[in-house]
Amino acid sequence: MTVQPDPEFDRAIAVTSTSEGRYAGELSGGFVVGGGVNGGYVLAVLGAAVRQAAGEHPDPFSVSAHYLSASRPGRCEVAVEPLRTGRGTSTYSATLSQDGQARVTALATYGDLGRLSDDVRTTAEPPVLPPREECIANDTAPPGMEIPLLGRSEMLVSPDFRRPSGRGEVAAWFRLREGREPDPLALLFAVDALPPATFDLGFYGWAPTVSLAVHVRARPAAGWLRLRHATRNVAGGWFEEDAEVWDSAGRLVAQARQLALMPRG
Template identity: 50%
Template sequence: MSQTPSSEFVRATAVERQGDHTFTAELDAGWKVGGAVNGGYLLGVAGRALRDLNPSTPDPLVISTFYLGPSTEGPVDISTRTLREGRSTASYGIELSQNGAPTVSAMATMGNLGALPDDVATTATPPQLPPPDECISVAEASDDFHKAAPIIDRFDMRLDPATAGFAVGKPSGRGLLQGWIRLIDGADPDPLSLLTFLDSFPPVMFDLGRFNWAPTMELTAHVRALPAPGWISARISTRNIAGGMFEEDCDLWDSTGRLVAQSRQLARQPRG
């Protein structure tokens, strides 16, 4: 199934143009985690505005995002500024605000992934995962978890049993999560949904026995290719916890085994 205007993700990230460089959107409560709207979902909204700003560069190539405060459901104002528009890429600043206060500030370079050269040379390898049917569905989480993180109902997310021990009180301590993800309505992935997938799995700190949600301070995402239809596989890891903060790296692979998106974020250790 392909992305269509009727897909849930497209509806939830819709923006309305108000001026040459301004938009508004309605943030959906179904994409919240721990009382705040998820940062990956906000990336999808920002990407949608930048796509509408300049349809000749429809795809995010890189976006670096600072989260200045929590966002909640309801209206959001979006302002953009053009930094440079070239023949194949364009760079912009973008800011999301609620009640007059900025909550997200980002810089992005947009392009056309379909027009890029098709050569691939990489030493990276996709995660070795059991088939989705042999993985643990996040839908099986407790009612309390669903209430705290309604965003998980937006996805069909399956965790590798080898990295899901935290769910039964037995985290591995490796700082590693792996699994599969797709949109709950079966819509195929596109570059904007990849932005959201990069920040949609449980925090990797769960695998270290450190629970509760971890607020992101900054996230940089690279989208490397148009994803093929089907499941996206993910590997999320951390290597350094210091000063009350940790980094979280995420790689996404499409159904053909191609690396299609990467991110690194700096986040605060889980509270509580």
């Protein structure tokens, strides 16, 4: 008898239906960064609930979320309401709450990426990274910070990663642990998995997400992903960050933009 793997990520995003449109889950303390749980991981939990509600439309195409308060490790509930059910896509509103307080609210359009062409065309250029054997593991936090999130994935960065270039860009090879291959729900996490792009400007610390919009273009091929986060504007204590996720086949499979507060550390 072959024992199937039970990756930590799947356990961490699992939700159970409690009544029509209501799902219960447990936010893992392993995804904490700074003063709360990582926003991309929380979005993946919310996305897992929408997937259950969506039935024949299992994949996120577009998710736009607003973060109302910092999520904490522990029990959560996701309320999902269908807004439109179509042949190709369906749209839902979803709100993740803890102790009766809304943490994240989102609009999500789901479909079946398996019905689409695997051909992804773009004028964007993938991030330039050294071969993995020349990179170093980004598994240690800056002095004075504890980041359990760093232990949830394998992240390989250029040896000069901790020397800010001033360009406002960070990039890395990335994959989940325990042999867990990427899929569309993992992409919701991946777009927020790197350190904030402000690290490359010399600003370190937790950068709370205020809004995050994700577009998934294709189911990713198995293997390592390449991630890039970049910012072009810092103003009034806020910054925007654009994220790209490239799969092992060299395709741009997900994009995101978020608005976040500048690190306080």
